[in-house]
Amino acid sequence: MKTLFVIYDSECGFCCRCRQWLAQQPAYLDLRFFQRNSPEVVCRFPGIEKLLRLDELLVVSDEGAVYRGAHAWVMCLYALREYREWASKLAHPSLLPFAWRAYELFSENRREFSRWMKLLPEEEIAKKIRQHSPPPVCSNERKP
């Protein structure tokens, strides 16, 4: 296993922040991120449509293995140098049910949580930047 593909909800601000954080961490595996509503996901991962309907975080390995929910969280931690040990601890049979409960609780309320934390999704941030950016300088306005 060399690459993990993380399919996340780009409409959830907290998920976008987690994606940024994951991308910045030193990792053992190459992490690639895909927005769940992107048409590229269905093309790249044939047969994933049914799993996309579950509205969960998905992680796909380059071997084609699919992890969802708390298992996907654990796999994201497994990819990181500093957190692989945590992934092993979290995957222990005595802790994994708690991880699942925490995941479900958070996942059901992720939009409200993002609003409460004032974390905007990537598209809204891009929209805001576009609104506040100055108009482009036209080349024909330059003085000769």
Next chain:
Amino acid sequence: MITHTVWTYIGYLVISVALTIWVARTLHKNGRIFLVDSFLGNEKLADSVNHLLVVGFYLINIGYVTLALKYGDRPSDLQQVLETLSTKIGFVLLVLGVMHFFNLYVFSKMRRRALLRGQPPPVIPQAHLGQPVVAS
């Protein structure tokens, strides 16, 4: 004339430095196998790190021994010489012990990290796409 204090200092320096050398050599000899394992069999790198660790060990311990030389009572008879020497060497032994366990902690941490690198995924997949995914 050499006073009791000077004899104490000489004894302290000789015993402390000898103890430091003994612990450092033990660490150097027995720590190597840990390091070779931690660096996935890269013996050159393991030897280099081992040497650097021993240099750090010597610097800290001999630094402490020389700094602590003048602290303590000034003995005026043989009984006080032995008491002062014992106290001072006791402190050196404690410092050596702390440093030794710190080194063991570093070795074991490096080894654990190396083992983590080759660890298989901790959870089993819940589904399979039936074909590998091309990472382009």
